[in-house]
Amino acid sequence: MYLQHFGLTEPPFAITPDPRFVFLSERHRDALAHLSYGISQGGGGGFVQLTGEVGTGKTTLCRLLLEQLPENTRVALVLNPRVSPEELLETVCEELGIDTTGRRGRIKPLVDALNTYLLDAYAQGLRIVLIIDEAQNLSFEALEQVRLLTNLETSTQKLLQIILIGQPELRGMLARENLRQLAQRITARFHLTPLSAPETGAYLRHRFAIAGGTHMPFSPDAVQRIHARTGGIPRLINVVAERALLAGYVHERTTIDAPLVERAADEALDTTRRASSSASRRWFSPPRLAAVAAVAVVATGVGVWIGSAVEGSAPTAQARTTEVQPAGQPVAPGPISAAAAPPTSPTPPAAGTLAAALARTNGDESAAWAELVRLWQLPGGEVAQARVRACDPVPVPGLHCARGVTTLEAIAAIDRPAVLRLQAPRGPASVLLLGLDGDRVRLWLDGGPVAVPRGELAPVWSGNYTMLWSAPQLASLPLPAQGDGPAVDWLRARLGHAGPPVFDTAMRSALKDYQRRHGLVPDGVPGPATRSMLATADAGPQLQRTE
Numbered sequence: 001m002y003l004q005h006f007g008l009t010e011p012p013f014a015i016t017p018d019p020r021f022v023f024l025s026e027r028h029r030d031a032l033a034h035l036s037y038g039i040s041q042g043g044g045g046g047f048v049q050l051t052g053e054v055g056t057g058k059t060t061l062c063r064l065l066l067e068q069l070p071e072n073t074r075v076a077l078v079l080n081p082r083v084s085p086e087e088l089l090e091t092v093c094e095e096l097g098i099d100t101t102g103r104r105g106r107i108k109p110l111v112d113a114l115n116t117y118l119l120d121a122y123a124q125g126l127r128i129v130l131i132i133d134e135a136q137n138l139s140f141e142a143l144e145q146v147r148l149l150t151n152l153e154t155s156t157q158k159l160l161q162i163i164l165i166g167q168p169e170l171r172g173m174l175a176r177e178n179l180r181q182l183a184q185r186i187t188a189r190f191h192l193t194p195l196s197a198p199e200t201g202a203y204l205r206h207r208f209a210i211a212g213g214t215h216m217p218f219s220p221d222a223v224q225r226i227h228a229r230t231g232g233i234p235r236l237i238n239v240v241a242e243r244a245l246l247a248g249y250v251h252e253r254t255t256i257d258a259p260l261v262e263r264a265a266d267e268a269l270d271t272t273r274r275a276s277s278s279a280s281r282r283w284f285s286p287p288r289l290a291a292v293a294a295v296a297v298v299a300t301g302v303g304v305w306i307g308s309a310v311e312g313s314a315p316t317a318q319a320r321t322t323e324v325q326p327a328g329q330p331v332a333p334g335p336i337s338a339a340a341a342p343p344t345s346p347t348p349p350a351a352g353t354l355a356a357a358l359a360r361t362n363g364d365e366s367a368a369w370a371e372l373v374r375l376w377q378l379p380g381g382e383v384a385q386a387r388v389r390a391c392d393p394v395p396v397p398g399l400h401c402a403r404g405v406t407t408l409e410a411i412a413a414i415d416r417p418a419v420l421r422l423q424a425p426r427g428p429a430s431v432l433l434l435g436l437d438g439d440r441v442r443l444w445l446d447g448g449p450v451a452v453p454r455g456e457l458a459p460v461w462s463g464n465y466t467m468l469w470s471a472p473q474l475a476s477l478p479l480p481a482q483g484d485g486p487a488v489d490w491l492r493a494r495l496g497h498a499g500p501p502v503f504d505t506a507m508r509s510a511l512k513d514y515q516r517r518h519g520l521v522p523d524g525v526p527g528p529a530t531r532s533m534l535a536t537a538d539a540g541p542q543l544q545r546t547e
Helices: 026-040 058-067 085-095 107-123 140-149 169-174 177-183 197-210 220-230 234-250 258-269 271-276 278-283 286-299 354-360 366-375 382-389 408-414 486-495 505-517 528-534
Strands: 047-052 073-078 127-132 161-166 186-192 399-405 418-424 427-436 440-445 448-453 461-470
Touching: 026 047, 026 058, 026 161, 026 186, 047 058, 047 169, 058 073, 058 161, 073 085, 085 107, 085 140, 107 127, 107 140, 127 140, 140 177, 161 169, 169 177, 186 399, 186 461, 197 220, 197 234, 220 234, 220 258, 234 258, 354 418, 354 440, 354 448, 366 382, 366 418, 366 427, 366 440, 382 461, 408 427, 408 461, 486 505, 486 528, 505 528
Parallel strands: 047 161, 047 186, 073 127, 127 161
Antiparallel strands: 399 461, 418 427, 418 461, 427 440, 440 448
């Protein structure tokens, strides 16, 4: 009945997962590109992690991803991870069409059958992907079994790509000491965030127009109230917006204002208040109550949403992995002085809230880059800062730059300051990681040091980093199967390799072992992240303890 009142042809916030209602924001396109890369290009056989609050559209995003799979991809989708390791393996095999007769309940026969299937698929040029939704519900034993599946490989290629999708609790789980081996294998991370206020309005307009509406019924103040009451969570936006439309029909209004949204939110979001509030009883007048009851039963609730963005974020079409070789040409502004690290920064204030510190930032991102240049004692002033900010491969002779997506654990292992890209209330912000320990991180933020609880970094950091490292002899490291020279001698010494000083199959195998132990992509290629970790003993500033 309210559909005719607002000139609609169908409910705009219905629960049916209709692809026509998909709302792709910039942030959400970034997440979709992130997952698509994990399937089409792969992450070296590691894990791809997607997290987000309840109602931000993770599962719906997964469904959209499945509709866009390359033809050579086979997917095992696990929707109920509350199972034992044996049951998990059975589910994976069943999803891939593997016969489990006589193997059920026994891990080794199931793994053997899966390995045979993966080898056959590899020979046919197929990519096999395991997607686990609601991964925060996996037990420790099941997570460990999932990790062991990444050991299924040929001499040159991992056979299974794994995508973990879950609530923010998943990040906390993977930060545990007993799961560090799995966490180190995560090669790409992405965190979905709620909608901003402008995006909430765009989301409402999009769904209303798709449902046949010709004018936006929600006033600007109403949109602001919907965003404030729901926190930008799309599922809650659907609930409140649907109830507000019902209220508008009851009161014969074609425009939904802020007071009406307030009462709708009280009715929809606070069930205790709804059960006892006399105001709620007065809201629906008796003559209209019976008329809208049936509509409320079939129309109230959660609609499909597939857009999560942070205001000011830009879409990313390229892959983001632990190791990324940036583009650019070497420059030579002058010799580098890397004898000793400069004096430490002033003692930061007591640990506070990162969100509050980001809210105070004035949007000038140059402070973090200037501090990184100062720590490395680079000549050239603003010119050097510009080259570092652009991540030229060799910003000055003897110094290299690496940029990509990684974890705090990996940065701690490399032990170098790194510029982290965060999402602040006013848009993207660059901060310099100065130090970290088990409880806190020390950041150079907006011109000064600040120490904050380590757990506050994860919600605003998706793993993007830029780092400098000093390794003069690696600048011309040969990558062919055979090669020798000073750079190979350096690599051999760093790896502790007992073989001949030639970059051959044996040394490449030793490099792969090193990469596995340090949570890097085990591709046998000394890329930027690998070389920076190998160079941790060279001159240059190191991370400080936060005490």
